[in-house]
Amino acid sequence: MTKLEAVIQSSKLESVKEALLEAGVEGMTVIEVRGHGRQKGHTEFYRGREYTVDLLPKIKLEMVLADEMVEKAVQTIIASSRTGKIGDGKIFLSRIDEAIRIRNEERGVAAL
Amino acid sequence: MSAQVYLTDLHNQYVNESARIHQAFDATADGAAASQQRSALMDSVIIGLCNQLLPRELQHLNGVSIVGLGGYGRGLLLPHSDVDLLVVFDNAAISEKFTGPLGRVCQEMWDMKIKLRPTTRILQECSKLDRENVEFTISLLDCRLISGDPKLFATLHDKVIPELVHREWQPLVHLLSDLTRSRHQKYGNTIFHLEPNIKESPGGLRDHNAASWFALLAALEKQRAWPEQKSLFDASVQSDLHSSLDFLLSLRCFLHYRYGRDDNTLSWEAQDEAAARRIGAGNHKITAAGDWMRIYFKHARMIYSVANQYLDEVPPARSSLYQQFQRWRSRVSNADFSVVNGRIFLHQSSVTLTPDLIFRGFEFMARHGFKLARDTERRFEQALSAMADSELQSAGVWPHLRQILVATHASLALRSMHGLGLLKRIVPEYELIDSLVIRDFHHRYTVDEHSFLTIETLHKLKEPDSDWEKRYTEILAELEKPEVLYLALLLHDTGKGLPTGHHVQGSLQLAEETLQRLGVTPEEGEQVKFLIGGHLDMSAALRRDIFEVVTIRALAAKVGDPERLKMLCLLTFADISSVNPEAMTPWKAENLWQLYIATTNYLNRSVDEDRFHAASEAATLERISTLAHKRKDELQKFLEGLPQRYLRSHTPEQIVAHMEMTAHLRTHPVQTALNHTRDLYEFTIVTPDRPFLFSTIAGILSAWGMDIVKAGAFSNQEGIIVDTFYFKDRFRTLELNPSEHERFKRSVIQVLCGDDTLDRLMQGRATRKQGSVKINVETKLNFDNECSSHSTLLEVIAQDRPGLLHQITSRVAHAKCNLEVALIDTEGQMAIDVFYLTFEGAKLTEAQQEQLRQSIAEELN
Numbered sequence: 001m002t003k004l005e006a007v008i009q010s011s012k013l014e015s016v017k018e019a020l021l022e023a024g025v026e027g028m029t030v031i032e033v034r035g036h037g038r039q040k041g042h043t044e045f046y047r048g049r050e051y052t053v054d055l056l057p058k059i060k061l062e063m064v065l066a067d068e069m070v071e072k073a074v075q076t077i078i079a080s081s082r083t084g085k086i087g088d089g090k091i092f093l094s095r096i097d098e099a100i101r102i103r104n105e106e107r108g109v110a111a112l
Numbered sequence: 113m114s115a116q117v118y119l120t121d122l123h124n125q126y127v128n129e130s131a132r133i134h135q136a137f138d139a140t141a142d143g144a145a146a147s148q149q150r151s152a153l154m155d156s157v158i159i160g161l162c163n164q165l166l167p168r169e170l171q172h173l174n175g176v177s178i179v180g181l182g183g184y185g186r187g188l189l190l191p192h193s194d195v196d197l198l199v200v201f202d203n204a205a206i207s208e209k210f211t212g213p214l215g216r217v218c219q220e221m222w223d224m225k226i227k228l229r230p231t232t233r234i235l236q237e238c239s240k241l242d243r244e245n246v247e248f249t250i251s252l253l254d255c256r257l258i259s260g261d262p263k264l265f266a267t268l269h270d271k272v273i274p275e276l277v278h279r280e281w282q283p284l285v286h287l288l289s290d291l292t293r294s295r296h297q298k299y300g301n302t303i304f305h306l307e308p309n310i311k312e313s314p315g316g317l318r319d320h321n322a323a324s325w326f327a328l329l330a331a332l333e334k335q336r337a338w339p340e341q342k343s344l345f346d347a348s349v350q351s352d353l354h355s356s357l358d359f360l361l362s363l364r365c366f367l368h369y370r371y372g373r374d375d376n377t378l379s380w381e382a383q384d385e386a387a388a389r390r391i392g393a394g395n396h397k398i399t400a401a402g403d404w405m406r407i408y409f410k411h412a413r414m415i416y417s418v419a420n421q422y423l424d425e426v427p428p429a430r431s432s433l434y435q436q437f438q439r440w441r442s443r444v445s446n447a448d449f450s451v452v453n454g455r456i457f458l459h460q461s462s463v464t465l466t467p468d469l470i471f472r473g474f475e476f477m478a479r480h481g482f483k484l485a486r487d488t489e490r491r492f493e494q495a496l497s498a499m500a501d502s503e504l505q506s507a508g509v510w511p512h513l514r515q516i517l518v519a520t521h522a523s524l525a526l527r528s529m530h531g532l533g534l535l536k537r538i539v540p541e542y543e544l545i546d547s548l549v550i551r552d553f554h555h556r557y558t559v560d561e562h563s564f565l566t567i568e569t570l571h572k573l574k575e576p577d578s579d580w581e582k583r584y585t586e587i588l589a590e591l592e593k594p595e596v597l598y599l600a601l602l603l604h605d606t607g608k609g610l611p612t613g614h615h616v617q618g619s620l621q622l623a624e625e626t627l628q629r630l631g632v633t634p635e636e637g638e639q640v641k642f643l644i645g646g647h648l649d650m651s652a653a654l655r656r657d658i659f660e661v662v663t664i665r666a667l668a669a670k671v672g673d674p675e676r677l678k679m680l681c682l683l684t685f686a687d688i689s690s691v692n693p694e695a696m697t698p699w700k701a702e703n704l705w706q707l708y709i710a711t712t713n714y715l716n717r718s719v720d721e722d723r724f725h726a727a728s729e730a731a732t733l734e735r736i737s738t739l740a741h742k743r744k745d746e747l748q749k750f751l752e753g754l755p756q757r758y759l760r761s762h763t764p765e766q767i768v769a770h771m772e773m774t775a776h777l778r779t780h781p782v783q784t785a786l787n788h789t790r791d792l793y794e795f796t797i798v799t800p801d802r803p804f805l806f807s808t809i810a811g812i813l814s815a816w817g818m819d820i821v822k823a824g825a826f827s828n829q830e831g832i833i834v835d836t837f838y839f840k841d842r843f844r845t846l847e848l849n850p851s852e853h854e855r856f857k858r859s860v861i862q863v864l865c866g867d868d869t870l871d872r873l874m875q876g877r878a879t880r881k882q883g884s885v886k887i888n889v890e891t892k893l894n895f896d897n898e899c900s901s902h903s904t905l906l907e908v909i910a911q912d913r914p915g916l917l918h919q920i921t922s923r924v925a926h927a928k929c930n931l932e933v934a935l936i937d938t939e940g941q942m943a944i945d946v947f948y949l950t951f952e953g954a955k956l957t958e959a960q961q962e963q964l965r966q967s968i969a970e971e972l973n
Contacts, residue, residue: 013655032697032700045713046712047944048890048892048942057658057702
């Protein structure tokens with residue numbers, strides 16, 4: 001099993017969610033986050049005060065997938081969130097030792 | 113019969129009888145009957161087990177009372193509720209003798225899968241209040257003898273409990289009050305949840321219990337004896353409360369049987385089923401689950417209201433503070449209303465209730481945050497039922513509603529008006545969303561409650577809890593007409609009550625009728641409709657890239673001007689915050705703020721670009737020309753080349769008036785108009801443009817002692833300027849001397865026509881000192897050569913003071929810059945002035961900008 005974490009532009013959440021659902025990925029966790037990579041921040045002046053946003057609003061998606069679904073999910077996220085500009089985000093993959101469903105204690109892939 | 117056979121038999125009887133009760137409930141939906149039968153069944157199980165399992169020598173139960181508490185004590189045991197049992201022993205020796213054998217009885221009940229919660233006490237222990245476990249003492253109020261020593265029980269019931277209550281009444285009442293309030297707080301102090309917990313939510317069974325306990329405690333404290341159940345509550349609410357209890361018992365029975373456990377959540381699926389089975393519906397017409405939920409909320413409202421009445425009557429713990437508070441509360445009483453124990457009473461009990469007086473009652477409520485006393489509510493209800501709608505309307509609804517909406521406790525008054533049916537009389541559209549459940553994953557509350565919460569959210573911004581809330585507090589304080597925003601919030605979701613499915617359009621359609629009926633001005637009406645129509649626009653923009661120019665530009669085009677943007681931003685903030693308590697996160701608030709300031713800046717920096725051209729604005733021209741007596745050509749000539757900002761910041765009536773002033777330029781080259789609007793004067797000048805014009809006018813106003821708060825200066829293609837100044841009459845010259853109005857206008861005309869000089873006026877100007885400076889504002893000058901294709905934008909932030917605008921613009925004029933557009937605003941002690949400048953028809957060079965910067969900075973320092 002693999003954990004997939006994706007940091008994407010917040011404006012891409014709806015399209016990524018729909019695309020993942022169509023691809024057969026039904027469960028995910030969505031977290032509102034702030035951050036930056038190489039993308040610069042944003043400064044606005046308002047009423048003589050400077051408002052700098054160097055940690056830009058992003059959305060982080062987390063999901064645990066059966067190994068055979070991972071590549072499909074990765075490609076789906078890339079296709080539905082890419083704009084080609086700096087700030088598109090990143091995807092991270094890590095191994096998961098075990099998954100357990102709380103309701104009935106199912107384990108492994110069956111719990112996903 | 114052997115013990116084992118007996119027990120098996122008893123178990124089977126229990127199962128069979130439970131099934132029979134279940135079937136009977138399925139047939140009748142009578143929760144009260146089912147719970148009474150279950151109580152009786154449990155009594156027989158306990159008595160049977162005691163007879164079978166206790167040694168013969170202990171079966172007399174002398175010195176032991178087996179007592180039911182809680183719902184079981186009340187004789188109303190729900191299918192999957194706990195069975196609260198208290199075993200009282202006369203003394204410790206008896207306790208030792210019986211504990212083991214009675215333990216076997218409990219074990220057998222657990223084996224029968226009965227959710228038994230036994231407690232044991234020695235009689236003497238029941239006479240002490242354990243502040244860590246006040247729930248136990250409260251539960252004694254529902255005690256009922258199941259089996260055992262009647263004399264011991266009589267001592268407990270008739271002596272120990274009344275004496276305990278009499279002695280410890282204050283702490284008991286306060287502790288019960290704290291428990292109830294914190295439960296209410298946990299559920300957002302509202303009954304209007306989309307999926308309420310019918311036991312714990314406000315208006316649920318716990319509130320009925322709480323009301324009963326408060327009533328019992330009060331009676332026991334006064335009389336030291338148990339009151340009659342029938343007279344526990346005031347006669348005016350007794351019957352309704354009884355019906356509401358019956359309804360909730362039936363509903364809870366239904367839920368327990370449905371879930372097969374003690375789950376009291378009225379989920380959407382449960383609502384559908386309860387509606388289909390008409391649980392507690394009586395003769396009400398039910399066509400959908402929404403109709404049935406309205407019945408639920410009616411009962412919840414009744415129970416919540418009674419529980420809150422008791423809560424409000426609990427005296428505060430510390431008497432000295434209470435007395436001070438009481439004195440303060442008495443001081444807010446007026447000729448019409450007095451406040452006693454935090455409730456509003458009519459000052460004269462025999463006064464005839466007119467619509468005006470009733471509205472004033474709600475205004476009083478909205479201003480001070482007190483609720484109506486039950487007697488006042490009753491009298492209002494009776495008076496309203498006898499009034500025709502026309503009589504209500506004749507009181508002039510909008511002026512009253514406006515006062516209510518802008519007051520700090522508006523939501524309290526609106527909820528009360530809604531509960532008494534008055535809101536539906538003046539805004540009939542509220543009938544559509546009364547207790548309306550819309551099944552939405554995000555929304556937590558009914559549609560009407562959500563609307564009240566949005567208004568409450570904005571008023572709460574006056575005391576912000578966090579830094580990010582403070583930003584919105586600042587915008588709220590700047591609004592010119594906050595009542596427009598509050599009215600839009602009140603009406604923005606009425607469309608959800610229509611079957612169309614497009615609630616924004618529905619709300620707009622309903623608003624047309626409402627606004628006419630209320631009698632709001634056309635200008636206010638347009639603002640309200642704009643807000644209702646666009647109330648999802650900023651939320652939609654938040655789902656796009658908020659730093660992209662495309663997003664900002666699109667939003668700016670929809671909004672049109674900064675005042676509308678402020679209102680829309682606050683509406684969006686309130687709307688999101690009121691979906692559920694977690695909806696408005698700091699993340700969202702920050703994004704909304706960034707979107708707001710980026711769009712404000714765009715609006716202020718694109719004024720010059722976006723101008724009226726008749727060729728592409730036929731519809732606008734047509735709309736305004738209907739007021740211009742068909743002088744379309746003249747109107748077109750006047751409007752051609754004016755910034756769109758001018759059209760957005762003036763009503764069609766104002767635009768036509770300015771056009772008329774332009775027409776009169778043939779007779780006199782300077783046309784003026786002076787009006788008094790609310791707390792500001794509005795001074796408009798229409799004249800051909802020339803150097804030093806704006807700074808001269810600003811100077812004249814300064815010489816007269818006027819404090820310019822806001823201004824807009826625009827010019828059309830023909831070089832005719834339309835400058836409007838909004839100012840405060842600092843020395844009340846115009847207010848106290850109406851004849852000075854004409855002299856003021858004449859003075860402007862004389863200076864502009866060269867018959868007088870500004871210097872002469874300035875010499876004689878009032879030199880009263882400026883008020884104290886509360887906040888020091890650093891002077892900032894920002895030039896921007898990118899935002900406009902043909903002007904340089906200059907933004908000046910400075911400490912507001914008399915003559916500031918004249919100082920700045922005279923430096924601009926001395927630098928031979930032309931002022932294409934000026935947008936002047938003041939926020940507290942901060943002046944925020946935006947100028948679009950050109951030099952000989954082109955943008956300013958960097959050198960010119962630097963020169964002007966130094967000149968202005970020198971002037972201001």
